[in-house]
Amino acid sequence: MPGLFDELTVKSVTLRNRIGVSPMCQYSSTDGMADDWHLVHLGARAVGGAGLIIAEATAVEPRGRISPGCGGLWSDSQIAPLARITSFLKKFDCVPGIQIAHAGRKASAARPWQGDHHLTEEEGGWQTIAPSPIAFGQKLWKVPTQMTVEEIGQVRNNFADAAARALEAGFEWIELHAAHGYLCHSFYSPLSNTRTDRYGGSFLNRIRFCVETVQSIRAVWPEKFPFAVRLSCSDWVDGGWTLDETVELAKMLKSEGVDLIDCSSGFNTPDYKKYPFGPGWQVHFSEKVRQEVGILTATVGLITDPLQANSIITQDKADIVLLAREMLRDPYWPYRAAKALDVNIRDVAPPPYSHWI
Numbered sequence: 001m002p003g004l005f006d007e008l009t010v011k012s013v014t015l016r017n018r019i020g021v022s023p024m025c026q027y028s029s030t031d032g033m034a035d036d037w038h039l040v041h042l043g044a045r046a047v048g049g050a051g052l053i054i055a056e057a058t059a060v061e062p063r064g065r066i067s068p069g070c071g072g073l074w075s076d077s078q079i080a081p082l083a084r085i086t087s088f089l090k091k092f093d094c095v096p097g098i099q100i101a102h103a104g105r106k107a108s109a110a111r112p113w114q115g116d117h118h119l120t121e122e123e124g125g126w127q128t129i130a131p132s133p134i135a136f137g138q139k140l141w142k143v144p145t146q147m148t149v150e151e152i153g154q155v156r157n158n159f160a161d162a163a164a165r166a167l168e169a170g171f172e173w174i175e176l177h178a179a180h181g182y183l184c185h186s187f188y189s190p191l192s193n194t195r196t197d198r199y200g201g202s203f204l205n206r207i208r209f210c211v212e213t214v215q216s217i218r219a220v221w222p223e224k225f226p227f228a229v230r231l232s233c234s235d236w237v238d239g240g241w242t243l244d245e246t247v248e249l250a251k252m253l254k255s256e257g258v259d260l261i262d263c264s265s266g267f268n269t270p271d272y273k274k275y276p277f278g279p280g281w282q283v284h285f286s287e288k289v290r291q292e293v294g295i296l297t298a299t300v301g302l303i304t305d306p307l308q309a310n311s312i313i314t315q316d317k318a319d320i321v322l323l324a325r326e327m328l329r330d331p332y333w334p335y336r337a338a339k340a341l342d343v344n345i346r347d348v349a350p351p352p353y354s355h356w357i
């Protein structure tokens with residue numbers, strides 16, 4: 001029975017442990033470019049011993065950025081600064097992953113610490129796009145333009161181009177961001193998709209954009225490297241997307257060559273207050289998808305304690321645990337976990353640190 005510090009091999013890639021850094025937007029790029037901040041942010045967590053780091057939601061076109069400070073891979077000029085980061089991560093036996101994304105109707109927003117609201121064009125914002133002209137609501141008030149079928153095809157191609165650039169930048173793990181109310185999720189959720197063409201209505205029509213995007217990425221992303229998809233496993237709202245639908249979608253994604261489902265939830269409605277936040281609050285999604293689909297899963301959400309994280313793995317509820325905010329508090333969390341689980345620090349920290357602690 002594997003535990004938190006056991007290796008996991010997916011395709012040709014072996015993670016040294018089951019601890020992953022969840023993708024976290026830094027809102028710190030200029031023109032979508034990674035810089036020294038990203039090197040230090042991600043590099044510290046590789047030195048910290050995580051087996052996998054998934055770089056932030058990285059936009060496949062400028063319109064797809066959540067904020068003007070988000071990273072991007074829509075241009076070849078964005079490859080080199082990311083290549084510097086992947087090369088650093090690999091030196092510490094950390095698998096470099098990246099999440100590629102399009103923010104859809106939630107794009108064009110101020111950085112969270114600057115208010116999180118939609119920006120007008122005078123403030124540097126832009127017109128958003130989505131399956132249907134339905135605003136997210138509250139601070140994200142912009143009514144998106146309904147995408148034409150031609151635009152749907154262009155955005156899908158942009159995902160494939162970004163995946164090809166990610167490969168060139170040295171990433172060995174790709175994740176499609178299809179959660180949290182961004183473009184893919186807004187297609188599959190009935191809350192945000194009222195289309196009457198082949199991209200809306202029935203379950204098969206609502207998931208079409210996600211499945212076709214996966215196919216486009218699959219065509220350029222090599223078989224030898226893992227391909228993950230982050231899903232919002234439930235909208236947590238009556239009449240919204242459900243866990244049963246997630247299971248059906250995950251089965252289809254598996255048959256399209258997806259290796260792992262990263263099981264998150266929610267954020268396609270501004271009403272977060274109903275979510276049952278608490279330790280490991282999304283683990284049951286991962287457990288169900290893993291069991292019913294027979295696919296590798298990652299779980300995320302208020303995982304902070306080493307024993308909690310280890311038991312998720314030993315109880316077969318997920319194959320990888322992803323930590324976000326706890327890794328911001330402590331990039332060396334894996335060292336703490338090693339101590340708590342009686343694992344040799346030499347297997348976790350590099351010699352300049354492990355020799356002394």
Ligand SMILES: Cc1cc2nc3c(=O)[nH]c(=O)nc-3n(C[C@H](O)[C@H](O)[C@H](O)COP(=O)(O)O)c2cc1C
Nearest residue numbers: 022023024025056057300301302303323324325326
């Ligand atoms: C600063 C910050 C940025 C985030 N950016 C992303 C992102 O780029 N992509 C994504 O899928 N989730 C993003 N999230 C969500 C996290 O990946 C994670 O799912 C969530 O924070 C729950 O995990 P936690 O309880 O360990 O923080 C972000 C969270 C934080 C705190």
